[in-house]
Amino acid sequence: MKMSPVKVFIAYILVIAVCAALYFFLPDVLNRKVTFGDSLYFSVVTITTLGYGDLSPISDVGKAIAAIEALMGVLLIGMFLQTVSNQLLEKEERKRIEAAKDNLKAQYNAWRHDIIYSLLFLAEPGKGVDAELPDRLTDADMFREYFRERWNAIANNISSESYYSNEIVHGLEAFQHHIETFLTVSRISNSQVLKQLTRYVNHLRNLRRRNLDEHDDQKGFMRDLWSILAQWDYSSGYHKKDILLEAIDSA
Structure with missing residues (x-):
């Protein structure tokens, strides 16, 4: 299936939402108890590889989720730029x-x-x-x-x-x-x-x-x-x- 910039962007948002839900619902994932807003904030910080340090994973599961999300963020950004470039070239x-x-x-x-x-x-x-x-x-x-x-x-x-x-x-x-x-x-x-x-x-x-x-x-x-x-x-x-x-x- 041919990917478009919109599809890649939707996938990016879905990764943020799914990982935010995991950070919120899984027990003892982060270094303190968080609201859903906190987990959403941590998910955005993680996928963009900013890593402010105010929140961090402490369990092996949390570290694995954060690592996978960061990797997915890098891959999806690359795919997004490539699809935008391909679309412009095709035009x-x-x-x-x-x-x-x-x-x-x-x-x-x-x-x-x-x-x-x-x-x-x-x-x-x-x-x-x-x-x-x-x-x-x-x-x-x-x-x-x-x-x-x-x-x-x-x-x-x-x-x-x-x-x-x-x-x-x-x-x-x-x-x-x-x-x-x-x-x-x-x-x-x-x-x-x-x-x-x-x-x-x-x-x-x-x-x-x-x-x-x-x-x-x-x-x-x-x-x-x-x-x-x-x-x-x-x-x-x-x-x-x-x-x-x-x-x-x-x-």
Whole structure:
């Protein structure tokens, strides 16, 4: 069971109360007859290892109780400080991971925007692009609806329009590095999330290795790029939610 500062503090108070009761109810434990207030005072003095000397145990039982209480006090104080420190470290770690998640999500949205911007030029070379259109097409449903009829045109133009195809490849590389950095920073313990993000990295790496001048590689590139941007895979078809954003949120 994970200890918290509150639980350790409660244990500390219980030790004081139990030992105070023992000092009060056990006969001939201390060097004079005491009230419960005296026994409580002696218990606090003992657990904090102050030892003023006005009260002291005289029997073997009293000495054993006092020794155990003093030892328990030292151990519990150490545990209390450790749990407080761990709690602060966990809080800072959680803040750092949340910041990393927010950064990766922002990089992902920017990456989708930039890729879509290049795809719009490839769909109709020489034609201007509405500045607001890439933002709207970052939605997977709108992306599928808009590009379904234009995807073949993009595939036909991607090898001849080297500037925009290079922009897409460089974007894949940059985003791959962002995910790899996130994996390093976040120290993910969820095996499913780790598997999903690692698969995504491998997917991006394989995309970058495609030779867009080769017909088969170009075909595979366009298929894999569609699966990422349109949220599609062979096993389950189209996804209603963004797979990567779900993985990031679950990290």
